[in-house]
Amino acid sequence: MGNKTTKRNISALGPTEFTGIQLKEPSTYAAGFTGIKVALQHVFKEMGIAKSLRTLSQMNQKDGFDCPGCAWPDPKEPSKLGEYCENGAKALAEEATNKRLDAAFFAKYSVEELSNWSDYQIGKGGRLTEPMVLKPNSVHYEPISWENAYAILAEELKALNTPDEAIFYTSGRSSNEAAFLYGLFIRAFGTNNMPDCSNMCHESSGVALNETLGIGKGSVKLEDFDSAEVVIVIGQNPGTNHPRMLSALQKCKENGGSIISINPLEEAGLIRFKNPQEINGIVGVGTSLTDIHLQVKINQDVALLKLILKKLAKLDLEDNKVFDHNFIETYTEGYASLLNDLERYKESQLLEICGVPEDLVDKTVAVLATKNKIIICWAMGLTQHKNGVDNIKECVNLLLLKGSLGKAGAGTCPVRGHSNVQGDRTVGIMHHVSKELNKNLEKVFGFKPPEKEGLDTVHGIKAMHEGKVKVFVALGGNFLSAASDTEYTAESLQNCSLTVQISTKLNRSHLVTGKTALILPTLGRSEIDKKEGAGRFVTVENSMGIVHRSKGMLVPASSNLRSEPEIVGGIADAYFGGSHSVDWKNMSTNYDLIRKKIQMVFKGFKNLESKSKGSGFYLPNNVRDLDFSKLPNGKAQFSLCNLAKHALSADEFLLMTIRSHDQFNTTIYGLNDRYRGIYNERRVVLMNEKDMQKYTFKKFDVVDLVSSYEGKERKAEKFMVIPYNIPQGNLAAYFPETNVLVPINHYADKSNTPISKSIVVKLAKRN
Ligand SMILES: Nc1nc2c(c(=O)[nH]1)N[C@H]1C(S)=C(S)[C@@H](COP(=O)(O)OP(=O)(O)OC[C@H]3O[C@@H](n4cnc5c(=O)[nH]c(N)nc54)[C@H](O)[C@@H]3O)O[C@H]1N2
Ligand SMILES: Nc1nc2c(c(=O)[nH]1)N[C@H]1C(S)=C(S)[C@@H](COP(=O)(O)OP(=O)(O)OC[C@H]3O[C@@H](n4cnc5c(=O)[nH]c(N)nc54)[C@H](O)[C@@H]3O)O[C@H]1N2
Ligand SMILES: [Mo]
Secondary structure: OOOEOOOOOOEOOOOOOOOOOEEOOOOOOEEHHHHHHHHHHHHHHHHOHHHHHHHHOOEOOOOOEOOOOEOOOOOOOOOOOOOOOHHHHHHHHHHOOOOEEOHHHHHHOOHHHHOOOOHHHHHHOOEEOOOEEEOOOOOOOEEOOHHHHHHHHHHHHHOOOOHHHEEEEEOOOOOHHHHHHHHHHHHHHOOOOOOEHHHHOOHHHHHHHHHHHOOOOOOOOOOHHHHOOEEEEEOOOHHHHOOOHHHHHHHHHHOOOEEEEEOOOOOHHHHEEEOOOOHHHHOOOOEEOOOEEEOOOOOOHHHHHHHHHHHHHHHHHHHOOOOOHHHHHHHEEOHHHHHHHHOOOOHHHHHHHHOOOHHHHHHHHHHHHHOOOEEEEEOHHHHOOOOHHHHHHHHHHHHHHOOOOOOOOOEEEEOOOEOOHHHHHHOOOOOOOOHHHHHHHHHHHOOOOOOOOOOOHHHHHHHHHOOOOOEEEEEOOOHHHHOOOHHHHHHHHHOOOEEEEEEOEOOHHHOOOOOEEEEEEEOOOOEOOEEOOEEOOEEEEOOOOEEEEEOOOEOOOOOOOEOHHHHHHHHHHHHHOOOOOOOHHHHHHOHHHHHHHHHHHOOOOOOHHHHOOOOOEEOOOOOOOOOOOOOHHHOEEOOOOOOOOOOOOOOOEEEEEEOOOOEEOOEEOOOOEHHHOEEOOOOEEEEOHHHHHHOOOOOOOEEEEEEEEOOEEEEEEEEEEEEOOOOOOEEEEEOOOOHHHOOOOOEOOOOOOEOOOOEEEEEEEOO
């Protein structure tokens, strides 16, 4: 069993038993017929056949609902066959399951018992159906009315010494309407303590892009993939995490483009794609995707990129045609110092650090030298390192040198995680203070928002640990398991007097709680949200800045669920008791009114009402317009980035914590990682065969992973060693099981994102 951490005898980590591993060769393609088969198995099992087929046909369609999975955009004309992927289907199955967790379930199982279930078991229980309360000293949740639940929260909030003793977390599935209202209430209440899942995700991208290009979002549109000459996919595994992106990569290839992947692993989804929408994808060989795979060592992307930049600069000296000098002169600042800085590094040194064979680097340089429509896509492989911000700035350097911004077929593409994580930020979920936003809110709503910077995820956890925060509220997500340093975070949550989860499904954050805990069950994306007989819709923003509608179609999991805006409004109304300049009750039921206010507060949302129909509308994006007026001297900025430093001793490895093919973050859909050939087991650690020989490990040897920072040892127990094609000195294992190893005090410079992809560990063999 995992460690016990509390007064209630709760396990923050869950069981460590093995589930029966089977290994096969890693797959050399993604999707295809097996993808369809597995998708349907998942949905049929959870939802039954008729409901599954009816629902899947509405997913990502113009009048339908937005997939609750990732944030990849829909094509202009969604396929009539169904616009969804294997993992979108799994996300739907998880939400629209026919199984239910009712009061009888909670009467039968105590939180102590449930905490010894695996995340997989907990998630498979079914949907939450009614508000529940866990009273002080009790180990069973019991039913409570909505009004009494709101009253408990309102009382606790009123009892605080200052509003900064409360924290309000947001995960990225909430609609724009819910997130806007939530942010409004939090500010009206008086704090900016708004950590969100972005803090653990693309925060490094936001910081890097804001500083270099003046907007924290990507610049490409979906159609840019049709005309891109080169797409670089770096630190991202689209086959599993953004499967619909593979169709965009396929188009790029069909139109003559090249794909370069930079990843310590050779991910199946980047090798070959068998498009399930095409005959060739079902019975044929599909489309080969990656032209060059650069198997970089973990966290040595800056070294590799610098090497590429140096080699390109050398070629440019010969004919002045490799870089876009006109672009550099017109739009950028810092070119000369970038070139000077590159002089500091030796090619041989960079080559050795990044671990990539020189012939492949040269091949890459040859491709890039002659092309100027380049897209760079990235995700967590770049952001979750100490130098996450610099990783991304080095990518921006390359795009600036090549003039690959603000034109068709070129640009930045941070591939977002949750389906509306970008929208939540856009409408105000942010722990930083924006003077402009505060001014607009004051004008529209007649109250003065707080001006003190709020806490992000890492600092929120620390504040709870230090007893400076007493109330924790989460709009979605699974804070305990998603955040770093699981046992420390567990202590933090248990330090609170009240923890509140607004959720669709049970997870470990409902079990590791404050003295009192509330579960407020909410509608999912796929469900009908009705008011006085009429169905309501919400809006979301995808990874490319398009805002569009989403309208559920399924009968809700229980008649006692409330929509997220209604819950937020209910809390606000209970807290203010009618004495506030905002009409919370009316706002929370009338989404048109919320949208009207969003339009008044934020630029770019004009006509949100009419235009969010159909395929939606683009929000403004200064990079697309090559407008850098907000940046120093009105120019896009080159950056000088440092190499990552890891001084490892002989028996230390660098561990990246990644997703299997059968999970959505902390939600475990199943126990297989099909593309990597690992079946029925999650407690595995992937290791290079040469390292196995060197350290005398055999396949299936059982080890503990141990990290040690500032003298404190953290241990993830019982993992099986698996030989895998991964650079020497590097390891990979799945999160959330390995989050216990990530030290709370180690996070990216500037963005504070935990270092989930470069944890220094040792392996201790178990007998
Ligand atoms: N099905 C499914 N879809 C999802 C999710 C999910 O869990 N399941 N999660 C969603 C969310 S919130 C997010 S943020 C995204 C995450 O999407 P990804 O970022 O693709 O997810 P990870 O599994 O964290 O994979 C990171 C990839 O980066 C590589 N990598 C790790 N370290 C390095 C490095 O130092 N350098 C380089 N070049 N590569 C590295 C890994 O080998 C892996 O291929 O997906 C979203 N979509
Ligand atoms: N070690 C390590 N840690 C990581 C990462 C990593 O790569 N490595 N990745 C990080 C990343 S990128 C992210 S984004 C975070 C994710 O962190 P979170 O967003 O906090 O976690 P999720 O697992 O996505 O949250 C799942 C829960 O959300 C609830 N939920 C689902 N749909 C809805 C809905 O529509 N409304 C509401 N109210 N609730 C809903 C369900 O109860 C479900 O159990 O984890 C981070 N943690
Ligand atoms: Mo994420």
